[in-house]
Amino acid sequence: MDLNLVYIASGALLNALILGIWKPWGSGYAGEKGRNFARKEDLSEILSEVRAVTAAQKAVEAKLSGDLWHHQMRWNQKKEIYGALIHSLQELLISLSELSADTQTLNYMNNSPNINTFTPEHKRKAFDKVTTAFQKTTQSKLLFINAFSLSVIFNSDESNQLLSDYKDSWVEFDILNEKLDAWADFERDKLHRLWPQLIQCAKRDLGVAPLGQAT
Numbered sequence: 457m458d459l460n461l462v463y464i465a466s467g468a469l470l471n472a473l474i475l476g477i478w479k480p481w482g483s484g485y486a487g488e489k490g491r492n493f494a495r496k497e498d499l500s501e502i503l504s505e506v507r508a509v510t511a512a513q514k515a516v517e518a519k520l521s522g523d524l525w526h527h528q529m530r531w532n533q534k535k536e537i538y539g540a541l542i543h544s545l546q547e548l549l550i551s552l553s554e555l556s557a558d559t560q561t562l563n564y565m566n567n568s569p570n571i572n573t574f575t576p577e578h579k580r581k582a583f584d585k586v587t588t589a590f591q592k593t594t595q596s597k598l599l600f601i602n603a604f605s606l607s608v609i610f611n612s613d614e615s616n617q618l619l620s621d622y623k624d625s626w627v628e629f630d631i632l633n634e635k636l637d638a639w640a641d642f643e644r645d646k647l648h649r650l651w652p653q654l655i656q657c658a659k660r661d662l663g664v665a666p667l668g669q670a671t
Contacts, residue, residue, distance in 0.1 A: 531662065533610045538658045540603035541619070545647060545654070548596035552644040555589035559637035562586050586636070593640075597626070615657040622650045 562582040565574040604619050629639045
């Protein structure tokens with residue numbers, strides 16, 4: 457027997473066996489490795505999308521937070537301004553009422569038929585009360601003007617127009633042609649008419665619903 461032929465035949469058979477075993481195992485390994493690689497690529501793509509969505513969500517949240525803060529800041533400012541306006545007008549209403557009453561008292565003293573009823577000291581004190589009430593009226597108007605100057609910046613056009621019209625209606629007291637008590641009553645009546653309109657403007661501007669209604 458030719459040993460070379462035996463060696464050749466044996467080698468061919470061994471190669472065939474090795475290829476037969478390796479081919480299915482190798483192809484299976486290669487396929488599994490390919491699937492793992494594909495899964496990793498899919499996972500990376502998903503993670504990238506998640507990171508993009510998260511970044512967009514954070515940007516939206518930041519914008520909403522900023523808008524909310526800005527809205528709250530403006531609302532707080534409006535509330536403080538309306539508080540200052542109402543306080544100044546309350547003081548003005550009180551001072552006008554005092555001015556009217558004190559002036560009528562002084563006029564009564566001065567025009568009393570019995571000159572001995574009221575002493576000069578009584579009249580001096582009554583005059584001082586009139587002077588004090590008039591000064592309080594002036595101070596209250598200055599407080600209103602200060603609050604109104606801020607209202608023009610922050611509050612609604614409706615409210616500012618109402619307050620501007622009221623301010624323009626002010627009439628300075630004419631000491632030569634007017635009675636002080638009549639002037640005080642005239643200014644007080646205008647303030648009484650302004651009051652409910654201002655309250656309604658403030659409610660609309662601040663988003664305050666009437667009782668029993670949701671905002």
